[in-house]
Amino acid sequence: MKIYHQLSEFKKLDNAIVTIGTFDGVHYGHQKIIKRLCNLAKASGGESVLLTFFPHPRMIINPENQELKMINTINEKAEILANLGVDHLIITPFTRDFSNLSPKDYIKNILVDAIGTKKIIIGYDHRFGKDREGNIKLLESFGNEYGYEVEEIPEQDINDVAVSSTKIRNALLQGNVDLANDYLGYNFSLYGPVIKGDKIGRTIGFPTANIFIEETYKLIPGDGIYAVTVEMYEVESPKLKVESSKLKVESQNTNPNTALSTLNAQRSTYKGMAYIGHRPTINGMTRNIEVNIFDFNKEIYGQNIKMNFLHFLRPDVKFTGLDTLTQQLQADKEATLAYFNGK
Incomplete structure (x- = not known):
């Protein structure tokens, strides 16, 4: 897996299969998305790209709140993603300027012009752009114009309980590592x-x-x-x-x-x-x-x-x-x- 510290280091691909998110914990639900990403990339002769952010957006948008802790360090996350078979990991510095990027500019400037996205694999609740106004419907609406497809991964459940990074954090803080490990898959x-x-x-x-x-x-x-x-x-x-x-x-x-x-x-x-x-x-x-x-x-x-x-x-x-x-x-x-x- 190749690692890039910012988009300017990344060379645009001809057939990029992309997913986006913070992926804290790289848990069971995240792994479903990433495995689908890698399988589609292989099947289409493309390359898998995972775009993530550091620091976590909430640390920049609400810096006074020091309570948010991460399940993975950025290095741990990189190791897990490498083992899952991702080809390219882009770690984008998350800043206030970046957070103010409009959803349309986010799609055109980053996903299309910088990465060369041909297909986006995205979780059911993904939000992006200024004030988190971007969503899967917006991604789909620009698909024809910019030449990419969108595939949504529905909410994943374990024992009828939705997996989320928040639930894993809470389980760990309560000492319930057995439950957290079930959710994480490791x-x-x-x-x-x-x-x-x-x-x-x-x-x-x-x-x-x-x-x-x-x-x-x-x-x-x-x-x-x-x-x-x-x-x-x-x-x-x-x-x-x-x-x-x-x-x-x-x-x-x-x-x-x-x-x-x-x-x-x-x-x-x-x-x-x-x-x-x-x-x-x-x-x-x-x-x-x-x-x-x-x-x-x-x-x-x-x-x-x-x-x-x-x-x-x-x-x-x-x-x-x-x-x-x-x-x-x-x-x-x-x-x-x-x-x-x-x-």
């Missing part, structure tokens, strides 16, 4: 470097790796204990990074497109239990994200790891002391192992 994860903590876990037989999440817009699940798997790369992959709405790579000799391919390099996976919370038993002041990795005793400070959240075990509670906490952690480990053995 396991929610957190990715970041291991940083030094106060090493209290070592003194009670449960050493933990503390994870730092650099992207402040990334959603963190609700406080509690979780069964997780932890992935570590055998060779540390180049880190994709977004700065000023651009996807960059911290290694000077690597570009985002080649870096994405390294994300599927050989990796080791371990079982573990993760903790999210303020550590009330020791009167902690900050919210921590840490994981006790089973059957593992290496020093990994500074190494990036990926935690996949599988199951919520219990909420965070305050214990009377470290002895009581240790007993509970042993019970938590047994519950985690029982979860894995029962899968």
Whole structure:
């Protein structure tokens, strides 16, 4: 998959099959659209193009509202899209000027003149242009004039409940990772470097790796204990990074497109239990994200790891002391192992 940071980097195609959206979570419903996009591109001899935006439009239009958190970082989204088979990913910087583009100019200047769209695959509720006035009916009305077709993907349901990024966010905030993962079609994860903590876990037989999440817009699940798997790369992959709405790579000799391919390099996976919370038993002041990795005793400070959240075990509670906490952690480990053995 090729990645473009803005439309000016993209070379217009002869037969672009396009979809548009923020696609936060790239969930079950999004995947339906993307699979259809890729299949149509192959069948027509065209190329699939996904146009997305960063930052999320709501972060620009309502900057005073800091409550919106994203299910995926832009890098996580890129990795998922690459694995789904998308040919081209255009990450358009979302600005106030861009938000004021009229729906007609959006269609002509971006979809037609810049991308070369011949077919648009779109979700049932997609809106675009100034004040979100553009919709599927408007897209269809300009189809003959600009030489493209429109295909609508209807609302997708799981157990008669509509999938949406909002419902997934709410499930994660409540700690319900089982439901969120059902909606996503994959396991929610957190990715970041291991940083030094106060090493209290070592003194009670449960050493933990503390994870730092650099992207402040990334959603963190609700406080509690979780069964997780932890992935570590055998060779540390180049880190994709977004700065000023651009996807960059911290290694000077690597570009985002080649870096994405390294994300599927050989990796080791371990079982573990993760903790999210303020550590009330020791009167902690900050919210921590840490994981006790089973059957593992290496020093990994500074190494990036990926935690996949599988199951919520219990909420965070305050214990009377470290002895009581240790007993509970042993019970938590047994519950985690029982979860894995029962899968």
